[in-house]
Amino acid sequence: MKNAPGFACGRVSSGSRRDRLAPRARPPRCDCRCFIIPTDVLERMAKDKKLTPEERKPFVDTMKVEKEWRKARVALSKLSHLVRTVLPAAPAAAAPAAPAVTVFDCAHGTTLPGSPVPNPGTAPDAVAKRAFTETQAVADFYQTCFGRNSVDDAGMTLMSSIHYSINYNNAFWNGTQMTYGDGDGNIFIDFTKGNDVIAHELTHGVTQYSARLSYTNQAGGLNESVSDVFGSMFRQWQADQDVTGADWLIGSDIMGPGATARGFTCLRDLSNPAAKHCLAPQPTKFSQYRDGLDPHFSSGIPNFAFYKAAMAIGGKSWEKAGKIWYQALTGFPPSPNMRMSAFAKRTRSLAASMFPTEPAVRTAVDKAWTAVGL
């Protein structure tokens, strides 16, 4: 097989200053197109007798690397929490340093991460500059609104690769970094143009390091939903909009001329998930849910609940509804197979405990979930 399967190409940052990579300080190359395969799947492939020893070998090798990498990630996270628990005064004296932000250029290839872009904050390539600036802004959003230090809450370097593949109509988080295509110029344009898209991808990182929601069935829908919710919230925070001034759209800034000519103004709309102007309309009621759906489809249900809760509460979405959703995502042990009703229950309970003097908040959250059938 051409690509090493299941290789989680993890990279540990060697520093914390932003934009610090010198032009020649290229990290070790990863010659695979990186992705993550659950350990049980790797194990099955490694032992599959239908495969030749040569075909099994990459899976066996990957299992070894993946095992060590998972241990390293857990250790780093534990260390970070220990430092904050044991030394509360020292770190509190100074705000945590903002996470380093790095940008790499795939130059239309598919090898990640590509070549480092030197000083991306002042790069002549507008795409590099935008990926850098908006990633910094998302890190700032999470720090300012929720006290979170990068996606892992331990200052992890935020790494982006741009100009991925040719006419590539996608952006994704591969477990380690963000990757952005340039779009085909017809259906989509450059994916870094959507500030909500950048926040959406980074939020997949936050989910990975907190609730660890899986990517199938109800947990998958919740995983996609929190990325849309925090993507939209970031967009509102940047524009300092209250809930009535927000557009609640996802992907409106990456729609290409072909799509807009057909009347499509966004990928999804949290305020009206089933709307005709959505390129991918979604369900609005839990009764429409069934297992096996694409999480980008089923996410419409919790998306609509968040919109309804935020609108009923009023003001800035990140101040109350956002804080409840953030705590529901990050304040509990991981729950990979969480059901939507469990997430709803959690936010109902948090609304009461986090805003005990404001019963209207609890009522707003309760009614929002009830309206979508949860």
Place this chain on the structure above:
Amino acid sequence: MSLLHVERVGGLAGFGGPGAHVRSRGQLDPDDLSAEERHAVEVLFKTRGRAKGAQTPDAFHYRISRTTAAGTETVEVPESAVPTALVRCVKDELV
């Protein structure tokens, strides 16, 4: 050998999802593939696309179908496991 029918699904935009107005499809003749690519395709069918469990948020998946004497079989695999020729054969379109 029969044509390979390829559909790219998922991604941030939810390609090929229920009601989605964006799809990405293509087909190609296995005889046009290199020996290495043909072997990679065989491995995908042989393993019944078990790499489907990959959980890379917003990554594309590919549904690959072929018809043999045994009938039509379909596997769904992550983009990272798909030979380049198959990745290149699909065309994104509004529907």
